Amino acid sequence: RAKSLGRGRHALFDEDMHLRALNRLAVESDLRRAVERDEFEVLFQPIVSLDDQRVVAVEALARWLHPERGLLSPAEFIPVAEETGLIVPLGRLVLQRIVATLGDWRRELGPERVPRVSVNVSRVQLRHPDFVASVRELVADPQVASHLNLEITESVVVQDAATEGRALDDLVDLGLHLHVDDFGTGYSSLATLHEMPISTLKIDRSFITGLGGRRDTTEVIRAIVALGHNLDMEIVAEGIETEEQLAAIQALGCDLGQGYLFARPLPAGHLMDRLHQEV
Numbered sequence: 001r002a003k004s005l006g007r008g009r010h011a012l013f014d015e016d017m018h019l020r021a022l023n024r025l026a027v028e029s030d031l032r033r034a035v036e037r038d039e040f041e042v043l044f045q046p047i048v049s050l051d052d053q054r055v056v057a058v059e060a061l062a063r064w065l066h067p068e069r070g071l072l073s074p075a076e077f078i079p080v081a082e083e084t085g086l087i088v089p090l091g092r093l094v095l096q097r098i099v100a101t102l103g104d105w106r107r108e109l110g111p112e113r114v115p116r117v118s119v120n121v122s123r124v125q126l127r128h129p130d131f132v133a134s135v136r137e138l139v140a141d142p143q144v145a146s147h148l149n150l151e152i153t154e155s156v157v158v159q160d161a162a163t164e165g166r167a168l169d170d171l172v173d174l175g176l177h178l179h180v181d182d183f184g185t186g187y188s189s190l191a192t193l194h195e196m197p198i199s200t201l202k203i204d205r206s207f208i209t210g211l212g213g214r215r216d217t218t219e220v221i222r223a224i225v226a227l228g229h230n231l232d233m234e235i236v237a238e239g240i241e242t243e244e245q246l247a248a249i250q251a252l253g254c255d256l257g258q259g260y261l262f263a264r265p266l267p268a269g270h271l272m273d274r275l276h277q278e279v
């Protein structure tokens with residue numbers, strides 16, 4: 001079949017591959033420099049209690065402040081960072097920034113009003129042999145550790161549960177909380193879910209978007225809420241954009257919500273202003 005496409009098509013394909021490889025290389029060397037110079041911003045998106053819409057936690061979301069290309073979103077650099085292993089030093093920079101920010105908020109707001117911070121951790125980071133040690137070093141203060149949630153995706157929970165499971169247990173022993181991100185899109189078995197020290201499930205945004213749609217997701221969300229609550233987990237609905245979605249999510253018994261309806265990801269200072277207004 002490949003032959004019938006002809007020589008021209010074949011050359012074009014090669015050229016395309018070549019360009020993509022070149023682009024990858026360019027991004028990689030750019031990213032290497034960015035990690036050395038710490039060109040990253042960390043934004044914080046509120047996670048609110050659905051009872052009173054108070055901010056109980058925030059999710060830290062990385063941005064790359066590229067000197068020529070401006071502010072880049074994770075989709076443009078996290079995949080390359082994961083493929084090249086640069087996610088390891090990048091993740092450390094993000095965590096350092098979070099720990100410093102927690103200190104600022106503690107001084108500014110007082111310890112009782114400091115929200116917990118959720119940080120995304122990819123499988124590449126979790127598998128790295130020094131990951132637990134580097135987290136331990138950065139969050140030596142137990143007050144800091146107990147304010148951190150690690151968000152891992154469902155696929156991390158499933159695959160290689162033995163290796164990564166040990167790291168996760170160690171992190172929970174340090175006082176960190178474990179959240180499963182994008183829940184419902186992977187294939188975690190009930191057995192693994194229940195064996196892991198997970199405190200929270202975040203229902204994937206696609207299920208919130210699907211509410212009231214042609215293939216309505218109401219019953220899927222209801223089932224996830226029942227499962228999580230039966231396992232003593234809290235449920236977060238992510239990607240809430242409309243009042244209708246909020247009403248539906250509340251009726252389904254979710255505990256917490258995150259989405260543009262409440263707030264976009266904000267710089268640390270703006271988030272603090274918002275917390276100040278919340279008295």
Ligand code: C2E
Pocket residue numbers: 045060061062073074075078087091094120121122151181182238239240241258259260261265
């Ligand atoms: P995620 O962990 O599932 O984060 C939620 C994403 O949904 C964020 O995208 C957030 O800005 C977006 N979002 C929140 N509310 C809404 C909403 O109402 N509507 C819509 N359409 N989107 C909403 P973002 O910031 O682009 O991050 C994308 C992904 O990149 C994250 O998905 C996470 O997997 C990854 N990521 C971000 N920062 C880091 C990091 O520091 N380390 C690692 N390993 N991954 C990161």
Ligand code: MG
Pocket residue numbers: 059120151181
């Ligand atoms: Mg997340």
Ligand code: MG
Pocket residue numbers: 181182202204238
């Ligand atoms: Mg998510």
Ligand code: MG
Pocket residue numbers: 182
């Ligand atoms: Mg996601």
